[in-house]
Amino acid sequence: MLDLAIVNGLVCDTRRKKLFPASVGIRDGKIALVGEGPMEAARTIDARGLLVCPGFIDVHGHVDGHLYSGRLSACQGITTTIGGNCGLSPNSMKDFMESQEREGFPIHQMELVGHSFTLRQQVGLDDPYRKASPAQIARMEELAEEAMRLGACGVSLGLDYSPGSSLAELEAMARVNARHGRIMPVHTRLFTQADLYSLYELLAIAKRTGVKLLLSHFVYQYSGFGVLEDALEIVDRAIARGVNVRVDSGMYTDWATFVGTATFDEETIHDNGLVFGDMVVATGVHTGQRLDRELYLEMREKYPDDSLICFSGEPWEVWEVLKKPYAMPSTDTGTYAPGQGHPQIAGSFPKYFREMVLERGLLSWEEAVYKATLYPAQTFEIPGKGVLEPGYDADLALLNPRTIRDRADFPDRGFPDAPPDGLPYVIVAGEPAVDGGIYRHTRSGRLIRRPI
Secondary structure (H helix, E strand, C coil), X not given: XXXXXXXXXXXXXXXXXXXXXXXXXXXXXXXXXXXXXXXXXXXXXXXXXXXXXXXXXECCCCCCCCHHHHHHHXXXXXXXXXXXXXXXXXXXXXXXXXXXXXXXXXXXXXXXXXXXXXXXXXXXXXXXXXXXXXXXXXXXXXXXXXXXXXXXXXXXXXXXXXXXCCHHHHHHHXXXXXXXXXXXXXXXXXXXXXXXXXXXXXXXXXXXXXXEEEEXXXXXXXXXXXXXXXXXXXXXXXXXXXXXXXXXXXXCCCEEEECCCHHHCHHHHHHCCCCHHHEEECCCCCCCCECCHHHHHHHHHHCCCCEEEXXXXXXXXXXXXXXXXXXXXXXXXXXXXXXXXXXXXXXHHHHHHHHHHHHCCCCCHHHHHHHHCHHHHHHCXXXXXXXXXXXXXXXXXXXXXXXXXXXXCCCCCCCCCCCCECCCEEEECCEEEEECCEECCCCCECECCCCC
């Protein structure tokens, strides 16, 4: 007998990009059957009117074992998340992995080791504007290799946060990734937001080292300053010349990060023509307040680990990126307290499907699901994910194509963590994490170690 049968749904075949009516049978956390006809199971879910999809894979998150972030991810259909992005990862990869395996988690996790915060600090580079010495670079390579042996899925860069990083430093990290065939996610550095040097820099490194590149939250990096189309053209040309490049993007042009980072240095704000009135506090005692100079100085001094949201860009820039065949949706979710943060933490994937498919018609359901499931699984070489076929992991998102929508909003307007509509069931390793629209506080997610 099956543990669970999902009947009367429209199954998404991500390999062939087709939809077909079928039932899905689950046993012992795996897909056991996909087909028509009756299925005998301990429990049956009637999926009439729903798309039955593989669970969504978030290629750019900062969940990193944070339970509330895991919950918000599960509620938007995410069953696997890639953490450790933007150069920021747990200080001890060994301790993090062991604790996640011991305690379980709402969704599956893979973890990158971060260069720009984590590795640099581990070799004594507390000044983000300082270049690493040859000895420090060699030590960072050793630490990165050690993280790989533990099961990290690559090294991530967050160059906005370590603007002093030299080309030699970046190339060393790229070579570590290339040696192990890993893709390297990069939050590019931006001297100004109208600058495209950051792309050429990474493409030159990729050409010299052979590393595969994933350009992180692309819209956040290049929207709002008239360079997005040029940036996409640069990526298009690089791919045509054989460089292995992919991008991810959320559904927002309005980005967030810690107020104490180099991104919010006064010189950076000035050089980019940013305006305090276009920023809102996302976390802490000032959540929801618009910034002025006085509040900016107070937060830089007293609350450097709180986040600011900077409003910029136009919605069409998001659509332009995500319709590209090499683009994947992502959340850039962070570890926020309830009621705080950026709406991406709860609304990204529902917003992606609603805008890209239902409202704009820029993607078919089949293509949109593929870009959120199998394509990310192939990008990070995650076994058993992204496909609904016998033997694959029983990670599923049941989506209502008529009612799916995000309800999260910015903290000066509403609730950033408001759960979405239209995702009544989310199943992780065969166990419903969201059941009839109710989050069940399950911990069936596992840590995925990437073997050397």
